[in-house]
Amino acid sequence: MPPISQFALYLAENVLSKETLMGLVESIMNFSEGRREDVVAAISAAISGVAGVQLLDVQSDSDHNRTVISFAGPADAVGEAAFQATKVAQGLINLDAHRGAHPRIGATDVVPFVPLGDTPMAECVALAREVGRRIGDELGIAVYLYEEAATRPERRNLADVRRGEYEAWRENVDRDPARQPDFGPAQASPAGATVVGARPPLIAYNVYLSTADVEIARKIAKVVRFLGGGLRHVKAMGLLVDGRAQISMNLVNYRSTPIHRVVEMIRSEANRYGVSVTESEVVGLVPQDALLDAAEHYLQLNRFRRDQVLEQKLAAGGDSATATEVSWLPTATLRSFAAGTPVPGGGSAAALAGALAAALGQMVANLTVGRKKYVQVEEILRAALARLETAGRDLTRLAADDSAAFAALMSANKLPQDTPEQVTERDRAVQSATSQAIQVPLTVAQRAVALLDDLATLATQGNPNARTDAQVGAYLAYAAANGAGLNVLVNLEGVADSAERDQLSGQIQTLRTAAEAGLQNVLGSA
Incomplete structure (x- = not known):
């Protein structure tokens, strides 16, 4: 994988084997918000709340009014996190009110997927198209595919897709065939459009000059960028x-056009205008090799070896046999829960x-089906297995939904109340967020209780050597139902309608009673 130091150390800390690098993906999402910390926190929480995802970096710029969030993990988890973050941003960012120096077309502006390690680009292309489809179908946001995922050659370049920015898109999306999205409606909304794609790693890099004359920056940018006849693999603009x-x-390709070559060309052009380079910055993450290339150039390290870097030695260490044995442990997930956020x-x-209860049920079923000894119950257990697989996927998604719902509720409560209009808008946002913060755990409780019937079937008719696994699953389902019920009850105070509060409270009591009966049914089957 590209040696991104933070992620390499994360892998080393989690003792992952080399084989587990297959299927790892990074996303570097760009959001049109860089001034409201609570909004950025809500979006970040939606990402970190997805099991298996490692939040790597969050950088906001108030002048650009833009935030770049980098995260990585298995492809399916990264795709889910990208969707959840887009969903939260849709409710919190209004492009009609957005102002900033950086070009943008949507609240969630750009969603690139980058392959890590041995992950093929084709996997990121498929991921981009699936996530783009979900954003269009489920959120009603216009989606355009770019770079390697593009379906039209004129949409490969992000700048072409975003030309005219949000304002031009808003005016023309419903009448210009060239603006027809790949997914979602050809209809303007305050969330704007989202550009989703797959690409190799790139470096977002800014250089500051000793002048306030933006025309000088624009002239230098034109000379430096490839489209202006400058350096290949460089896209640049003056701000x-x-x-x-x-x-x-x-x-876009630091190996062919390294950072130091870009800096030296800018420095040379700046001298022509009597100005100098004062500093530079990296936005988001940077591959370690890119910095080592610059160090070798400026320090003239002609006999330097990359394996002399201490962090690389640490990341490369470890017993691969041991790593394979413990690679299933949810270390990153546990760290996320323990983080104090x-x-x-x-x-x-x-x-x-x-x-996890559903997974244990699947384990028992898979230890039973296909064996001659249990042929008489094969059909029953295969049906139970199918239901448990669906429940497991749904509950995993609901774990992410719950974090996103709570983050949205926190953000809604922090909305300003300085004018009557703001009070009305805040009340509407709080009621909407409260409803979602109740609905998600209510669904969790319902799905958890439903698990107990299948676990009882497995405990009585499945492989008796795995009966205790079904019973452990029952305890987990019981805990899930009761824990989710608590989260429903704690949010009821935000429901204005007393009849609705009573109805929801009654539902939770019914589910708790059913969970207790279901647990005892599974335990009594021994």
Whole structure:
């Protein structure tokens, strides 16, 4: 995998074997919000709340009014996190009110998927198209595919897709055939459009000049970028940021066009205008090799070897046999729960307990079906297995939904109340977020209780050597139902309608009673 130091150390800490690098993907999502910390926190929480995802970096820029969030993990988990983050951003970012120096077309502006290690680009292309389809179908957001996932050659380049920004897209999406999205409606909304794609790693790199004259930055950017006849694999534009001229760049192939070559060309062009480079910055993460290339160049390290880097030695160490043995442990997930942040929390834990209960049920079923000894119950257990597989997937998704719902509720409660209009909007947002924060754990409790019937069947008719596994699953389902019920009850105070509160409270009591009866049924089957 590209040697991104933070992620390499994460892998080393989790003692993952080399084989587990297959299927790992990074996403570097760009959101059109860089000033409201609570909104950025809610989006970040939606990402970190997905099991298996490692949140790597969050960087906000108030002048650009933009945030870049990097995270990585297995492809399916990264795709789910990208969807959940887009869902939260849709409810919290209004492009009609957005102002910033950076071009943008949507609340969730860009969603690139980058293959790590031995993951093929084709897997990221498939992931981009599936996530794009979900965003279009389930959230009603117009989606455009770009780079390797593009379905039209004119949409490979992000700048072409985003040309004219949100305002031009809003005016033309429903009447210009060229604006027809790949997924979702050809209809304007305050969330704008989202550009989803697959690409190799790139470096977002900015250089500041000793001038406030943005025209100088624009002239240098034109010379440096490939489309202006400059360096291949460089995209650049000139901006005014915090009173300083900035050359904002994407370096799309740092191996062919290294950072130091870009800096030296900018420095040479700046001298022509009597200005200098004052500093530079990396936005998001950077491959370690890119920095080592610059170090070798400027320090003239002609006999330097990459294996002399201490962190690389640490990341490469470890017993691969031991790593394989423990690779199934949810170390990153446990760290996320222990981090001292509001999400993921008890609601997500309840859903994951339910998912683990479903997984244990599947284990018992898979130890039974296909064996001659149990042929008479084969059909019954295969049906139970199918239901448990569906429940496991649903409960895993609900774990992410719960974190996203709680994060959205926190953000809604922090909305301003300085004018009557703001009070009305805040009340509407709080009621909507409260409803979702109740509905998600209520669904978890319902799904957890439903598991107990299949677990009872497995305990009585499945492989007797795995009966205790079914019973452990029953305890987990019981915990999931009761834990989720607590999260419903704690949010009832936000429901204005007393009849609705009583009805929901009654539902939870019924589910708790059913969970107790279901647990005893499974335990009594021994």
